Amino acid sequence: MKSFGTNVSSTTGFTLTAFPEMEGLEHWLNALLLLLYAISILGNILILFIIKEEQSLHQPMYYFLSLLSVNDLGVSFSTLPSVLAALCFHAPEIAFGACLTQMFFIHFFSWTESGILLAMSFDRYVAICNPLRYSTVLTDIHVAYMGISIIMRSFFMVFPLPLLLKRLPFCKTNVLTHSYCLHPDLIRLPCGDTTINSMYGLFIVISAFGVDSMLILLSYILILRSVLAIASKEERLKTLNTCVSHICAVLIFYVPMVSVSMVHRFGKHSPEYVHKLMSLVYLFVPPMLNPIIYSIKTKEIRKRLRKMLLGSEL
Numbered sequence: 001m002k003s004f005g006t007n008v009s010s011t012t013g014f015t016l017t018a019f020p021e022m023e024g025l026e027h028w029l030n031a032l033l034l035l036l037y038a039i040s041i042l043g044n045i046l047i048l049f050i051i052k053e054e055q056s057l058h059q060p061m062y063y064f065l066s067l068l069s070v071n072d073l074g075v076s077f078s079t080l081p082s083v084l085a086a087l088c089f090h091a092p093e094i095a096f097g098a099c100l101t102q103m104f105f106i107h108f109f110s111w112t113e114s115g116i117l118l119a120m121s122f123d124r125y126v127a128i129c130n131p132l133r134y135s136t137v138l139t140d141i142h143v144a145y146m147g148i149s150i151i152m153r154s155f156f157m158v159f160p161l162p163l164l165l166k167r168l169p170f171c172k173t174n175v176l177t178h179s180y181c182l183h184p185d186l187i188r189l190p191c192g193d194t195t196i197n198s199m200y201g202l203f204i205v206i207s208a209f210g211v212d213s214m215l216i217l218l219s220y221i222l223i224l225r226s227v228l229a230i231a232s233k234e235e236r237l238k239t240l241n242t243c244v245s246h247i248c249a250v251l252i253f254y255v256p257m258v259s260v261s262m263v264h265r266f267g268k269h270s271p272e273y274v275h276k277l278m279s280l281v282y283l284f285v286p287p288m289l290n291p292i293i294y295s296i297k298t299k300e301i302r303k304r305l306r307k308m309l310l311g312s313e314l
Contacts, residue, residue: 043291
């Protein structure tokens with residue numbers, strides 16, 4: 001066995017687990033997960049296609065939506081190989097390097113999604129609070145810079161995680177709780193000191209998710225203050241309606257994410273299937289619901305969908 005840093009790991013890989021507690025229901029669970037994957041992948045590809053084809057959607061708000069759809073596809077494809085292997089093909093073994101790579105991409109896309117949701121809240125803030133400056137503040141080049149900044153931030157935050165894990169000796173059991181590799185799950189296994197790993201993980205959660213969520217909340221406080229200054233009730237409702245899709249996307253991302261973090265840190269004695277179900281909700285629900293929400297709430301996307309499905313402008 002080769003060494004990782006200065007330590008020698010005694011494991012060449014990990015064993016992924018599915019839901020042994022739900023013995024007898026595996027086929028139903030497999031069917032449900034495959035359905036969620038199909039909806040997520042097809043829905044986000046459809047959103048990207050519509051935005052590409054519809055000229056009226058070539059504006060900052062929908063550029064960010066495109067980035068969100070690409071990111072959600074990344075989340076789905078990050079977990080798909082190991083989930084299919086563990087649940088459908090009964091091949092739960094995953095190599096050490098492959099597990100760390102999967103962990104990197106799962107967390108990278110999670111951090112990226114948080115940044116995209118923050119950028120989308122800034123888009124709504126400028127559109128509602130400073131509409132006359134919208135076209136000068138959110139130019140195509142500024143949107144591109146924001147997208148690159150979000151990606152670079154996520155990369156540099158997540159990149160140390162696999163490096164910090166590779167320095168540790170894995171001499172305990174190599175069985176993981178989930179059918180994919182997550183950092184909170186992996187740091188339970190080394191027999192060395194994982195204090196640095198835990199502290200760094202907590203630091204980036206607070207510095208990314210914590211800061212992003214507070215800035216999103218601040219943007220909506222400012223938006224609400226601006227909307228309440230509008231005299232007409234109809235105009236207030238119409239303005240707020242442009243934020244509904246984004247608010248839903250924020251809630252379905254942050255609520256499961258916070259729940260997973262709380263369960264891992266404070267629910268260590270809760271049944272194992274609770275941890276698994278919360279992680280499934282966190283990773284599977286946002287990529288599935290985002291395209292559905294935006295298809296229902298966005299008039300232009302809804303109109304294009306009707307045209308594609310019914311062949312008319314009904």
